[in-house]
Amino acid sequence: MAIFVNEKTKVLVQGLTGGQGRFHGLRNRDYGTQVVAGVTPGKAGQDVEGIPVFDTVESAVAATGATASFIAVPPKAAPAAILEAARAGIGFVVCITEGVPAQDEARVFATLQRDFPKTRLLGPNCPGIISPGKCNIGITAGEIAALPTAKGPNVGIVSRSGTLTYQALYELKQRNIGVSTCVGIGGDPVPGTSFVDCLAEFQSDPETHAIIMIGEIGGTAEEEAAEFIMTHVTKPMSAYIAGVTAPAGKKMGHAGAIVSGGKGTAQGKMDALNSAGVKVGLNPTEACELMAQIIASM
Amino acid sequence: MDLFEYQGKQYFARYDIAVSAGGVALTVDEAVAQAEHAKYPVVIKAQVQVGGRGKAGGIKLANNADEVRLHAKNILGMDIKGHIVKRVWVEHASDIAEEYYASFTLDRSAKRHLLMLSAQGGVEIEHVAVVDPTAIVKLHVNPVEGLSLDSAKRAVVDARISEKARDGVAAMLVKLYECFTKGDCDLAEINPLILKPNGEVHALDAKVTLDDNAAFRHPEWDEYRATEELDEREKLAREKNLQYIGLDGSVGIIANGAGLAMSTLDVVNQVGGKAANFLDIGGGANAELMTAALEVINSDTKVKSIFINIFGGITRGDEVAKGIVEAMKRVKLRAPIVIRLDGTNATEGRAIIAAAGIAESQLISRSTMLEAARSAVEIAGKK
Numbered sequence: 034m035a036i037f038v039n040e041k042t043k044v045l046v047q048g049l050t051g052g053q054g055r056f057h058g059l060r061n062r063d064y065g066t067q068v069v070a071g072v073t074p075g076k077a078g079q080d081v082e083g084i085p086v087f088d089t090v091e092s093a094v095a096a097t098g099a100t101a102s103f104i105a106v107p108p109k110a111a112p113a114a115i116l117e118a119a120r121a122g123i124g125f126v127v128c129i130t131e132g133v134p135a136q137d138e139a140r141v142f143a144t145l146q147r148d149f150p151k152t153r154l155l156g157p158n159c160p161g162i163i164s165p166g167k168c169n170i171g172i173t174a175g176e177i178a179a180l181p182t183a184k185g186p187n188v189g190i191v192s193r194s195g196t197l198t199y200q201a202l203y204e205l206k207q208r209n210i211g212v213s214t215c216v217g218i219g220g221d222p223v224p225g226t227s228f229v230d231c232l233a234e235f236q237s238d239p240e241t242h243a244i245i246m247i248g249e250i251g252g253t254a255e256e257e258a259a260e261f262i263m264t265h266v267t268k269p270m271s272a273y274i275a276g277v278t279a280p281a282g283k284k285m286g287h288a289g290a291i292v293s294g295g296k297g298t299a300q301g302k303m304d305a306l307n308s309a310g311v312k313v314g315l316n317p318t319e320a321c322e323l324m325a326q327i328i329a330s331m
Numbered sequence: 332m333d334l335f336e337y338q339g340k341q342y343f344a345r346y347d348i349a350v351s352a353g354g355v356a357l358t359v360d361e362a363v364a365q366a367e368h369a370k371y372p373v374v375i376k377a378q379v380q381v382g383g384r385g386k387a388g389g390i391k392l393a394n395n396a397d398e399v400r401l402h403a404k405n406i407l408g409m410d411i412k413g414h415i416v417k418r419v420w421v422e423h424a425s426d427i428a429e430e431y432y433a434s435f436t437l438d439r440s441a442k443r444h445l446l447m448l449s450a451q452g453g454v455e456i457e458h459v460a461v462v463d464p465t466a467i468v469k470l471h472v473n474p475v476e477g478l479s480l481d482s483a484k485r486a487v488v489d490a491r492i493s494e495k496a497r498d499g500v501a502a503m504l505v506k507l508y509e510c511f512t513k514g515d516c517d518l519a520e521i522n523p524l525i526l527k528p529n530g531e532v533h534a535l536d537a538k539v540t541l542d543d544n545a546a547f548r549h550p551e552w553d554e555y556r557a558t559e560e561l562d563e564r565e566k567l568a569r570e571k572n573l574q575y576i577g578l579d580g581s582v583g584i585i586a587n588g589a590g591l592a593m594s595t596l597d598v599v600n601q602v603g604g605k606a607a608n609f610l611d612i613g614g615g616a617n618a619e620l621m622t623a624a625l626e627v628i629n630s631d632t633k634v635k636s637i638f639i640n641i642f643g644g645i646t647r648g649d650e651v652a653k654g655i656v657e658a659m660k661r662v663k664l665r666a667p668i669v670i671r672l673d674g675t676n677a678t679e680g681r682a683i684i685a686a687a688g689i690a691e692s693q694l695i696s697r698s699t700m701l702e703a704a705r706s707a708v709e710i711a712g713k714k
Binding site for chain 1: 437439440442443444457473474475476512515517542543544545547548574576578586587588589590591592593594596597599600601606609611642643644645673674675699700701
């Protein structure tokens with residue numbers, strides 16, 4: 034088992050003929066992911082190293098039975114691409130595009146909620162998702178992710194930051210701890226999938242035995258996660274929150290990472306998670322060490 | 332990007348939101364000319380992006396040219412909480428009957444737009460929220476459906492806005508929502524939104540934050556960019572297309588990825604040091620990018636050590652190492668580098684750095700983030 038994706042997931046890549054789509058789409062296929070189609074308007078009939086390209090998501094789905102979409106198109110085109118995938122009945126959409134305006138994200142999210150409740154969006158501005166050994170959609174380097182073991186214990190990872198996700202994958206691999214699924218939800222103000230969504234999935238996934246959560250300053254997603262953990266998550270957790278030293282009013286790289294009006298501080302988030310029984314590390318390494326202790330005691 | 336009040340008012344005017352007649356001035360003479368144009372009495376307002384201008388003496392009423400000269404001379408160059416006043420906004424003074432508050436933001440938790448409206452304007456809304464939270468009406472707006480005039484009218488009634496101002500305020504809210512959404516604002520705030528004795532409703536102040544991600548569809552934002560107050564290091568970084576934020580410590584930071592860069596700041600702090608900056612070099616850490624990053628860090632005279640924290644994912648450690656070695660040939664650095672290279676091909680990368688024959692006084696390699704932070708802080712402390 035894994036969450037959101039598995040070895041049966043069939044992926045189409047919107048923007049496969051572009052630089053990013055081609056690079057990551059082919060890497061995902063090399064990893065073993067079933068990358069079955071590409072979509073670029075006006076390029077139907079072409080192929081990218083054997084992957085057939087279609088004009089529309091609808092025609093790609095009809096021809097290949099794709100169930101998930103990987104969107105690697107520029108910010109201007111991303112909102113329409115997400116909605117096109119949803120209209121074609123795609124159930125899981127991963128959008129890595131960085132720089133989508135917040136107003137567009139809010140409109141897209143509200144549209145999905147109202148018209149396409151069966152479509153789950155991951156991102157925008159996220160590294161993607163990997164279920165080691167089964168499916169890798171996005172920009173994660175598959176080789177740094179440890180495979181889950183049949184009898185476990187395995188760890189699920191959910192994170193707002195890309196590089197910190199890799200850091201966590203790598204540290205777990207060095208400690209020989211298997212990973213069930215690693216989800217990067219992205220650093221934007223309106224992520225399609227939240228911490229809470231992922232925690233709920235990990236909680237009900239039999240292959241996941243413990244969870245690492247990596248948050249950062251800005252917004253209240255970590256506080257909401259803490260509340261959810263208190264009432265719904267029984268699996269042991271460790272966490273790290275980036276940005277303890279970030280000054281107020283400055284966006285720390287990610288559009289969503291900003292402390293404003295005294296809200297969204299790292300300390301507030303760490304306190305909330307601590308109260309929910311999560312073991313909070315002061316840096317990524319410490320969070321993974323805490324997880325290693327949890328695993329050792331299982 | 333935060334706009335100055337005068338820019339916010341100009342932006343509001345694009346969406347047909349009523350503001351006072353006025354103009355911006357950089358000198359005393361210009362202020363007089365703007366005052367003559369706006370007609371006396373006028374208000375002279377310091378243009379700084381910080382609250383508390385009035386208390387600091389940055390807002391003055393003037394009835395004639397002599398008074399404009401006196402006040403403009405005092406206000407231009409004034410230091411308001413560390414912000415030096417470079418411009419004043421001169422506008423026709425408004426008669427005020429009542430003051431309200433209105434703003435639109437994104438409620439990230441609800442994933443909806445949020446209107447906040449209060450009959451208690453002219454004071455800080457945070458203060459109202461503490462003293463009398465019921466005085467603030469909060470209305471969530473579905474981004475797909477938008478704000479209808481009917482819902483705006485209901486909010487106005489709920490906020491107990493005076494009857495004579497209701498239609499005007501409701502119409503203003505619809506326009507402000509349009510400015511917020513079509514204008515790609517993170518925040519569009521009017522405080523105070525005033526009712527004049529003649530029944531007109533009018534924006535007396537403007538606080539606007541624009542969403543940088545939407546700049547591609549707003550060529551009109553270019554002029555706002557020109558007045559953005561960046562320090563020299565930030566200007567240089569912007570030219571080089573780097574995500575940089577200047578801070579006041581002595582350890583220069585370069586990392587790949589925003590999360591890792593933030594985390595690097597934290598770890599430096601944890602071991603007793605202070606970061607000089609936040610710098611996210613992004614995905615491909617090649618020689619060009621690394622050179623640009625080192626140039627920006629090098630322009631900061633407070634930097635005593637440079638901590639390069641790279642985690643190789645798809646960006647391979649050997650490529651990063653080559654980039655650093657090459658960049659060090661191009662830039663003469665004022666401080667030694669401590670590098671932590673981990674992830675994909677880190678071993679090969681470390682070998683490349685070792686083979687480059689760079690003296691240990693210039694470049695030290697450490698295998699973990701924590702060890703590297705300790706070394707960088709130790710060096711920064713020594714000098």
